[in-house]
Amino acid sequence: MRFRQVHLDFHTSEAIAPIGQRFDKTQFQEMLRLGHVDSITVFSKCHHGWAYHPSEANEIHPGLSFDLLAAQIEAAHEIDVKTPVYLSAGLDEKLARRHPEWLIRDENDTTGWVKGFLEPGYHQFCMNSPYLDILLAQIREVVSRYDADGVFLDIVGVRKCYCHNCIESARREGMDPRDEQAMRRLWERTYANYTAKVKETVESVKPGLPIFHNGGHIKRGRRDLAMMNTHLELESLPTGGWGYDHFPLSARYAQTLGVDFLGMTGKFHTSWGEFGGYKHPNALRYEAALSIANGAKCSIGDQLHPDGYMDKATYALIGAAYSEVENKEAWCSDTANVADVALLSLEAVGVHEKARDGLSKGASDAGAVRMLLEGKILFDVIDKEHDFSAYKVLILPDYVAIDEPLRNKLEMYLRQGGKLLATGWSGLDPAGEEFAVDFGVRYMGVNPFKPDYFRPGFALKSLGEASFIFYSEGQKLELNGGTELGRREDPFFNREAFTFCSHQHTPSSHNNGGPGMVESGSGIYIAWNVFEDYAKKGSLILKEAVLYALDRLLPDKTLQTSLPAQGIVTLQEQKERNRLVNHLLYASPVRRGDGVEVIEDIIPLYNVQVSVRTARPVRQVYLAPQMTPLPFSSNDGAVAYTVPELQCHQMVVMDYE
Structure with a gap:
């Protein structure tokens, strides 16, 4: 897989004509050279459903009079630029209006992405419908007729669907469609069947051709889903809602899987579909460097104008980043990350059952990664299948329940000399009644005060001695053989209708509320959901407390x-x-x-x-x-x-x- 890729969108309405009239082979090649591009994902089929080449399996865009796909592939290959081919798999607006019965439906029979046909936007297809056979025919046609260097299939994944096909499938199998867990098994099979059929179709024509199914996120802990691809493309446009913390979190997990992967950003000021939007060249330089620093190749998203003319400003912008990447590639291929610490991803292990409140706990992983980056700790993000022994410290962030298989694996890790840093609910057994790992404390239940205060028993790097507000939920403890590194202090009372003080919360009463941070032979336990708190509030004390703990657990950092x-x-x-x-x-x-x-x-x-x-x-x-x-x-x-x-x-x- 090449280092300097462009992902070229071309989602073009049938209301625009003509299409591609300014495409010019020489100009196309000049722009690829200007951008220092060595691979460009070109398009067979867009979200509107049209093909950009003559087709029996689909219909050519009514405004296009020639084979644009063939022209792009020929032009790129002539200058040694690879051409994976894009097909919109989950969206096909042309077909959606002809066969709305094949669309994904929620429990109320509402479609998605948009709720109806009076809103501008696309409607997503269910792969448990006759649409799948049409899509497979389109894929077969492309890989048979064109010299594609890969297949990129967009807007797919395990989808929640209550269309009539899914309801009928469930009932035929004796399942109750009102049972979401039963339906989830059907949705999982639907996606697995789709990926298997795609692979079978592609392999029958071009064995070994790269295939990627893009769902916008590589789910940590779902290696089975990841391995349905030949490689991974981590969609992560910082300005498009992902932010600059998202890619390091995804990349530090993806590199542990041992497959080729790339980081996908965009040239846009915002996100996909933006015409006339450009980020500063320094942003792309940084984002491309962030990819190669994390063991990834690079991909930058662009969108071609309907007239087919490549935008010079875009490729000058991309070239500012890719000229640097080109000079660095020799030191960035076939790399393995060096890490002292592993973050056992909460997304991979799931939220502690006793802590469920219907809210996403994605903030815990994000807050932990932000602390590790800022603290200059070398780390990986892992799932339960990974080899724990490769790391000096394992972090259990905020909500990790310790079931029996995980307890056995952690005990072996501790016997081999590893140390744990656990926070909040992490470390408790699935019943939420006691610690599954000996952290030198006895569990007394959820602390009734929220927020409350932490008074460290150690000197901080940047802050003085004080009682510090911790906003997240905490656990109440009694010391049981461990060493107290800091204590909890209770507020006078919780903020309620008849007991409140000042604008936000009640001050500390200075009463000792029990241990708040404890060290034992197993490692260190902090009694609050500090990583979630850091992602939401960013308080300096949270980071300084965690980094102090890691300094104790990692006396010889790499x-x-x-x-x-x-x-x-x-x-x-x-x-x-x-x-x-x-x-x-x-x-x-x-x-x-x-x-x-x-x-x-x-x-x-x-x-x-x-x-x-x-x-x-x-x-x-x-x-x-x-x-x-x-x-x-x-x-x-x-x-x-x-x-x-x-x-x-x-x-x-x-x-x-």
Whole structure:
């Protein structure tokens, strides 16, 4: 899979004509060269349902008079640019109006994405309908007639559906359609059948052709779904609602799966479907660098104008990022991430049954990753199937219930010398009555006060001695053999109609509410949902408490650096080339408009200090791709160096013997 890809959308209404009249082979090639592009995903079928080539399995767009797909593939291949082919699988608005009975329906018989045909937008198809055979015929036609370098199928996944086909299927199998768990088994089978049929169709024509099914998110803990693809494409447009924290969380999980993957951002100021929107070149430089720093290849989304003319401003913008990636590829292929810590993803293990309140707990994973990034901790994001022994510390974020299989795996991990950092509900048994792991405390139940206060028993790096407000739900404890690192303090009372004080919450009563942070032989337990709290409130005390705990559990970190909080650091190993590659990134996203995060100015940093512990004798250190030798010292297994200047992204390479 190539490093510098473009994902070219072309969702074009039949109300626009003519189509593609300004397409020019030479201009198309010039723009790919300007963008330093080595792979471009071109289109067979769009969300409107039209084909952009002659077709018996579909209908060519009424405004198109030639084979645009063939022309794009020919032009790209002539200059050694690969061409995966896109088909809109889940959406086909042309067909939706002819066969609305094949659409996904909710319990109230409402369609999605839009609720009816008087709203502008698309309607999603159920794969448990005759539509699947039509889609398979379209796929077969494309891979048979065209020299496609892969197939990209969009808007698919395990979908909740109560259409008449799904209801009838459930009843034939003796299931009650009112039982959502029973229906979920049907929806899972529907998606698995779809992916299997697609693979069978493609393999019958071009064995080994790459296939990716895009659902907008790679669900952590669902390796079965991930492995229905030949590779992964992590859709993560920071300005499109994902934000800049989303990609590191997804990438740190995807790289552990051992498959090729890429990070997909966009050239847009906002998101898909935006004509005339451009982000600053520095934003794309940073986003592309973030991909390769996390072991991924790169993809940048664009949308072609209906006239088929490639936009020069777009490819100059993309070229600003991809010219840098092109020079860095040699140090970014076949890499393995080096990590001290693993975050056992809450998405992968599920929310503790006793803590369910109908709300998403995705904030816990996000808050944990943000702390780890800011604390410059080397980490992976893992599921329960992963090998825990590869890590010095395992984090259980906020809501992880310890069932018997997980308890057995954790006990083995602890016997091998691993340590746990658990927070909030994590560590409790599924009944929520006692700890499944000995953290040196006795569980007394959910703390009745919310919010309440934490008084650390240790010095903080940035804050003085105080009682700090913790907004999230906490657990009440009694010490039982552990060492108290900080205590809880109760407020005078909860804020209610007849007992409230000031504008927000009641101050601390200074009464000792029991242990709030405890250390034992198993690790450290913090009694609040601190990661969820950090994602929502961002209080400095939350991060400083967690990083203090990790400092105790990780006395010999693999990497330490003076890089500021907003910087990102990773350490990738190219084992076959006997080298470690330290990636350092720095940019400061700001919010503009209605919550849009943008990067514009890149502020250079000078004399960034780094120390890397490695058992391998390092023979040289240099900056890449500049190939500038870097002075270093080696003492007691730690290689230390100073990066003289960091502008957006810098790689430091350590060749070892």
